[in-house]
């Protein structure tokens with residue numbers, strides 16, 4: 001399971017070949033993407049400003065429509081194009097397609113922000129069994145068929161768990177999780193992660209990644225957080241000496 005941060009820079013990185021290598025090795029790969037910066041920029045270009053509440057995007061009707069347009073119309077095709085260029089049969093879907101990501105409203109105050117309630121992996125299983133790589137946009141559907149904006153990291157974590165992924169790789173716009181001195185932490189264990197979250201050293205968009213990692217340690221072999229902008233980004237992320245962060249319990253002494 002690979003989650004690609006939405007920034008154009010990350011999407012343009014050399015991720016395609018890494019995914020191609022995994023697929024050629026027989027791995028079933030699912031990609032999820034974000035796109036918060038693209039959504040904010042697109043809205044700004046339309047003269048609409050974005051309201052944040054405790055780091056989360058307040059999503060009114062117009063913002064939700066903008067999210068659908070930007071994720072499904074701009075970000076996903078860019079990722080699919082990147083993967084196709086590397087010879088990967090990427091297929092863009094979004095959470096509501098095939099009922100893959102079912103959500104409920106996360107909070108009244110946030111509007112159309114969904115919290116993942118349930119994942120139906122059948123469409124993903126069918127696609128990966130046929131050799132395709134699903135590229136999942138961060139949207140969800142509720143029991144009444146209404147669409148929601150969902151944090152891409154939460155989607156990736158839920159899909160990793162439901163598909164019994166061996167690894168979850170977050171490719172983002174920083175080299176990894178930084179400590180209070182700005183140094184990338186190569187091996188982040190749960191007590192240190194919880195401490196850095198409490199101290200606010202892990203903030204903003206890094207919070208859902210680290211929280212997801214902590215929640216997944218019993219289910220996946222590895223959760224990696226690394227730069228998506230470097231060459232061989234995916235290979236480096238999966239390499240314990242590749243310069244990113246690996247979240248795992250402390251090894252026994």
Ligand SMILES: Nc1ncnc2c1ncn2[C@@H]1O[C@H](COP(=O)(O)OP(=O)(O)OP(=O)(O)O)[C@@H](O)[C@H]1O
Nearest residue numbers: 005006034035036152172177178201202203205206
């Ligand atoms: N301790 C930390 N170490 C590293 N980055 C941190 C830390 N605390 C906060 N951050 C921020 O988290 C950001 C990454 O999350 P962000 O949500 O911006 O990107 P993304 O999730 O990859 O993209 P998208 O949200 O579009 O999917 C970094 O750019 C950095 O500013």
Ligand SMILES: [Mg+2]
Nearest residue numbers: 034036153205
């Ligand atoms: Mg993010």
